[in-house]
Amino acid sequence: MSLLSAVIVKTIGKRKLILGSLFATALCSLGLSIYARTSISPDVFSYESITFTEKKEILPLFLFMALVCFTSLGIPWILLSEVFPFRSRGVATGTAAAFCYTILFLASKTNYNLEATFHLSGVFAIYATFAFVGTIYLYFFLPETENKTLVEIESYYKGETKIFADDFFINAFRKKQSKLSEASKPMLVK
Known part of the structure; x- marks a missing residue:
């Protein structure tokens, strides 16, 4: 991936790429949750192989794992x-990598207890x-860095320039913000 x-x-x-894959991961997770709620008995526990049903439907799980690997293992780098x-x-890249692996470790280790408490669904x-919250957050706060120089990206993070994504919703929001800021300015009398 x-x-x-x-x-x-x-x-x-x-x-x-980031927004699409994270949104697709959210949809696959939601689909697996609905499937588990409607098709898997509450006494099924995925860590005990004797509780598995006989059905061999693996496509939703395969898509979920592919998208998780695509989103969390490839894109942040x-x-x-x-x-x-x-x-x-x-140093910052190494720290971010260590933090990423820590989060992945915690997610793996808490899965057992979460499933025991909340069922697979x-x-x-x-x-x-x-994933949905992450998609919404990144939609509004992740700048577009494609075709930008490292100097432009660094000046964005210093607060010196703005790099906006070229999305319909963000552009509509920017136009509304600029109209509001123009309306709030005092009018100059000649």
């Missing part, structure tokens, strides 16, 4: 070289919620 993201990042762009300033890029509903 990392190779696939590296191949298609030039055609799609980083921002659309594309942005790390652009996010941090040049002087601290090495609840676990995937929690994952879907995190």
Whole structure:
């Protein structure tokens, strides 16, 4: 999946790739939650193989795992070289990698207890919620860095310039904000 993201990042762009894959992960998680709620008995516990049903439907789970690997294992590494300033890029990238692996470790280790408490459908509903919230957050706060120089990206994070994504909703929001700021300015009398 990392190779696939590296191949298609030039055609799609980083921002659309991140948002699309995270939204697709949220949809797969929601689909798995609904499937588990409607088709899997509450006494099924995925850590005990004797509780599995006889059905061999693996497509939703395969899509979910592919998208999770695509989203969490490949895409963040594309942005790390652009996010941090040049002087601290090495240490910051290493710290971010360590934090990422810590979060992945905690997610893996808490899965057992979450499933024991909330059933399989609840676990995937929690994952879907995190993915939907993450998609919304990144939609509004992830700048478009495609075709931008490292100097432009660094000046954005310093607060000196604005890099907006070229999306319909964000552009409509920017126009509304500029109209509100113009209306709030005092009128000059000649």
